[in-house]
Amino acid sequence: MKIIIIGAGPGGYETALLAAKRGVETVLIEAGPVGGTCLNEGCIPTKSFCKNAEFIDQLQEADKYGVGKLDFKLDFSKVTERKNAVVEQLKSGVETLLKNKLITLVRGRAFFKDVRTVSVIPNVPSSETQMESEPIPEATGTFPPAIPDPAGQKSPVPQDYTADYIIVATGSVSSSLPIPGADLPGILTSKEILDIDHVPNRLCVIGGGVIGLEFASIFRSFGSEVTVIEYCKDILPRFDTDLAKRLKQSLGKRGIEINTQSQVTEIQIKHTGSEEKTEYEITFLRKGKEEKVVADKVLMAVGRRAALNSLNFSDAGIETHSKGVKVNEFMQTNIPHIYAIGDINGQMMLAHAATFQGIVALDHIMGIPNDIDLNVMPAAVFTSPEAASVGLTEDECKEKGIDVKCLKSFFRANGKAVTMGQTDGFCKLVVSAADGLILGCHLYGPHASDIVQEACALINRKANLSQFQSIIHTHPTLTEILQSAIHG
Numbered sequence: 001m002k003i004i005i006i007g008a009g010p011g012g013y014e015t016a017l018l019a020a021k022r023g024v025e026t027v028l029i030e031a032g033p034v035g036g037t038c039l040n041e042g043c044i045p046t047k048s049f050c051k052n053a054e055f056i057d058q059l060q061e062a063d064k065y066g067v068g069k070l071d072f073k074l075d076f077s078k079v080t081e082r083k084n085a086v087v088e089q090l091k092s093g094v095e096t097l098l099k100n101k102l103i104t105l106v107r108g109r110a111f112f113k114d115v116r117t118v119s120v121i122p123n124v125p126s127s128e129t130q131m132e133s134e135p136i137p138e139a140t141g142t143f144p145p146a147i148p149d150p151a152g153q154k155s156p157v158p159q160d161y162t163a164d165y166i167i168v169a170t171g172s173v174s175s176s177l178p179i180p181g182a183d184l185p186g187i188l189t190s191k192e193i194l195d196i197d198h199v200p201n202r203l204c205v206i207g208g209g210v211i212g213l214e215f216a217s218i219f220r221s222f223g224s225e226v227t228v229i230e231y232c233k234d235i236l237p238r239f240d241t242d243l244a245k246r247l248k249q250s251l252g253k254r255g256i257e258i259n260t261q262s263q264v265t266e267i268q269i270k271h272t273g274s275e276e277k278t279e280y281e282i283t284f285l286r287k288g289k290e291e292k293v294v295a296d297k298v299l300m301a302v303g304r305r306a307a308l309n310s311l312n313f314s315d316a317g318i319e320t321h322s323k324g325v326k327v328n329e330f331m332q333t334n335i336p337h338i339y340a341i342g343d344i345n346g347q348m349m350l351a352h353a354a355t356f357q358g359i360v361a362l363d364h365i366m367g368i369p370n371d372i373d374l375n376v377m378p379a380a381v382f383t384s385p386e387a388a389s390v391g392l393t394e395d396e397c398k399e400k401g402i403d404v405k406c407l408k409s410f411f412r413a414n415g416k417a418v419t420m421g422q423t424d425g426f427c428k429l430v431v432s433a434a435d436g437l438i439l440g441c442h443l444y445g446p447h448a449s450d451i452v453q454e455a456c457a458l459i460n461r462k463a464n465l466s467q468f469q470s471i472i473h474t475h476p477t478l479t480e481i482l483q484s485a486i487h488g
């Protein structure tokens with residue numbers, strides 16, 4: 001059996017590695033650097049920034065811990081250097097893993113020649129460095145793509161590849177707003193803000209979802225004045241509303257100004273002073289009233305959409321809808337030998353979702369049964385404090401007509417959190433009133449992203465309250481927050 005995988009993000013490269021482990025020959029095609037969005041411009045670089053932010057927050061509190069007030073200055077170039085080194089280290093790790101005799105890594109832009117054949121325009125050597133440092137922008141949507149023809153270079157000849165199965169894992173791209181000024185120079189995407197060379201004095205973040213809030217939290221710690229503008233009633237629209245409200249207050253206490261129910265209508269460039277220092281004026285409507293924010297940098301973080309222009313899906317007869325490529329529960333498209341995993345199917349835009357969807361697809365191809373439940377998908381928000389969630393929210397249960405009770409506990413009563421001086425946060429367990437099954441866990445506070453994993457395991461294994469009550473937790477640990485929620 002032979003498989004072609006298009007896209008080497010956490011969906012594509014992890015699936016290629018698993019296929020190779022199982023003895024399947026794989027052609028992995030990637031137009032940019034391996035690791036995709038996650039490794040090059042998403043999960044990893046942002047979490048490197050988060051570590052700097054956490055370190056700075058701790059330094060600010062030095063006096064509280066008996067080392068006196070520290071006088072320090074942030075050298076932002078070092079922050080970026082560290083982030084780049086982290087990315088490079090992990091990328092070279094992935095490249096090493098991919099040097100497997102069953103995996104052929106093809107560097108170039110793929111498109112469907114027909115449903116069995118994928119053509120690849122190889123990356124030209126002169127653009128190799130650029131391709132290496134920068135994931136490819138979304139294609140123009142014309143196929144075959146224009147063949148790059150740098151002066152003096154021979155145009156690369158497209159290469160055809162065929163296989164028994166094809167897995168598409170071409171990811172997503174940042175969305176923008178259809179408003180005047182959204183395309184002004186200097187309006188940053190989540191990728192561009194990772195490479196700015198200074199900390200802006202005033203940062204305006206449009207969008208109070210996961211990505212927007214992570215950057216808001218990071219740059220607040222770096223010293224920016226941060227304003228977030230969110231269209232919906234609450235931040236983190238798909239999270240538990242209780243959690244979202246409390247996290248908003250918590251971020252507010254850190255000095256992040258969050259405007260919800262606010263619709264951005266226009267962005268204008270303002271020039272001030274003799275140095276022509278660029279400023280942006282962001283106009284938004286809050287409850288019908290026009291308000292304005294002035295900022296030195298604007299981050300557009302209004303979500304991501306499946307990269308439907310990354311391949312000529314319709315030429316290949318692959319059905320799509322507004323969210324992405326249509327797939328069944330096995331990640332199979334309407335063309336039985338073509339699968340679509342990760343952000344490209346628009347189901348759950350998370351790196352671990354992409355990886356696990358890849359396992360589901362490969363198992364289906366190989367006829368291997370599994371009990372992966374893609375509905376029990378943990379998600380974390382790496383703000384300070386962190387937030388995390390798994391399973392059903394209280395509102396979702398109401399919508400589904402499930403009678404639930406919600407059990408809560410607070411980090412201020414957790415011994416370990418008090419010793420850490422990080423008592424802001426709570427945990428909410430959503431439990432079925434009928435049979436005590438744990439249906440959801442939503443929390444924010446220190447290490448929420450790690451704690452949620454225990455709840456994820458319990459929900460995945462369909463544990464009920466009394467089973468959970470009998471599990472011993474080490475004292476003093478943050479995970480005792482789950483135990484206290486259960487004991488009430």
Ligand SMILES: Cc1cc2nc3c(=O)[nH]c(=O)nc-3n(C[C@H](O)[C@H](O)[C@H](O)COP(=O)(O)OP(=O)(O)OC[C@H]3O[C@@H](n4cnc5c(N)ncnc54)[C@H](O)[C@@H]3O)c2cc1C
Binds near residue numbers: 012029030344
């Ligand atoms: C700022 C930010 C922070 C994030 N933080 C987190 C986090 O903390 N945790 C988390 O779980 N998720 C996070 N995400 C989301 C996560 O990055 C994505 O869900 C994940 O990368 C999706 O994986 P994928 O394999 O589907 O696609 P991608 O990682 O996007 O990979 C797709 C690959 O396909 C390649 N490609 C596209 N078209 C072609 C073509 N025609 N030919 C060849 N190659 C092609 C691209 O170059 C790319 O490398 C974050 C995202 C962003 C933007």
